Amino acid sequence: MDMTGWEIENPGENLLAVNDKNLKAFMKAYPLSALSPDGTMLFIIRKYHPTLNCSPDDQNHPSDSFRMCLAYYTASTYFFFELPSHFNYNMLSVRYDQNIQDLAITISSREMTRVTNVKELFLKLESFAPKTDAEKEAAFTSLNNEIPPQKQRAPITQTEVSSTVIGMLKNADFDDWWVSEPHKIGFLNDVEMNFTITDYNPNEDENFMEEADEAIRNFMSKTLKDREATTAHVYQNCMDFLDAIGYDEADQHLWDIKDHEEIWNYVTPREIYVTREPYEDKGVYLRLTFSCEWEQEHGLQLVFNKSGKLVRVSDDDGHILGWQGHGMLTD
Structure with missing residues (x-):
């Protein structure tokens, strides 16, 4: 069977081990993968589901169409950048470039070859905003391995921050x-x-804690009665997933649910995150994540805005707002 680039399940974990045997075997067998010289960053070109963050060959979400993306992994983070889907990619390499004092990434296809870097990829090919294939090709063509001007990040000197709500x-x-x-x-x-506040530099985002406290305060005021109001959305998330993967006898107990409130028997709270949305409205949101029996790989998340309104119910895909509206609530 031809490789797809999805053979490594948790690449970030593989990067934690020096000379990981599984990672080495994968890279030797899959030419559209490359490791940084210091072994801390992994790049993989592969096909993605047209709307979801998974392979189009995923048994739970099979699809005949796809997006072509460049995945970027470190031990703790993961991003992907959308490439022109109609190109025939044949080579990927990474080297240290003295001229830019950073990694240079060479992406080759039959149609064209471009050299770029991570900062330029984030500027031109970020994956959150939907693009047509013509727009992706134009962005790909414009790659020239320039380092975009970067705002100097203020150093974080604090070891703790204070919330008026949770201390x-x-x-x-x-x-x-x-x-x-x-x-x-x-x-x-x-x-x-x-509560975990993420991606917050107290020396740069002066208004964050005030907005975060509003989000936390409104969430902390909620009761089981408020949870009941979200039940229909959580139940529907379960049913939509079961419909997508098709009937499996092991899921019969979920299909048999009569009282929708029973859905809460099949979820386990995992984490509460508070962070600023980086792509669209830049608002502060609270994400409540769960393990759940129907989506065991990605789990479940409820996303609340700072006013306490539930705005999204979806699998825990790492995003606050849904790509192409995935999981967003309109009521």
Whole structure:
């Protein structure tokens, strides 16, 4: 069977191990993959589902059409950049470029070859805003391995930040992540959970904590009654997923649900994240994520805006607002 580029399940984890055997075997067998010289960044060109962040050959979401993307992995992050889908790609390589003092990425196809870098890819080929294939080709053609002007990031000197609602949050695994002590969550019948604020530099975003506190305060005021109001959306998320993958006897207990409130018996709270949306309205949102029995790979997320309104119910795809409206609520 021909390789698709999806053979490695968790590339970030493979990058944590020095000379990972599975990663080495994958790269040797799949020519549209490349590793940075220091082994910390992995690039893979592969086909994606036309609307979802998975392969078009995914058994749960099969599709005859696709997007072609360049995946970019580090040990802790993952992004993908959309490439022209009608090109025939045949080579991918990465090297350190002394001229730009950064990595240069060579993407070759029968149609054309371009050299670029990660910063330029984020500027020209970010994947959140939908583009036509003609727009993707124009953006790809414009790649010339220039480093876009970068705003100098203010250093983070704090080890904790303060919320007027949930108290002190301490610096976490990354310098711009902050974690609170556990708090009882009325929306979840007083289950205790930590809040994690992500991608927040207190020396750059002066209004963030005020907006975050509004989001947290409105979420903390919710009760089981508010959860009941979201039940129909969570149940529908389950049914839509089951419809998409087709009947499986193992899911019969989910198909048999009569009282929609029973859906909560099949989800387990996982994390609460508060962050600023980086692509569209730049607002502050709260994401409540769950493990769930029907979507065991990606789980479930509920996204609330800072006013406390539920705006999205979807699989936990790493985005706040849905690409092409995926999971967004209109009522």
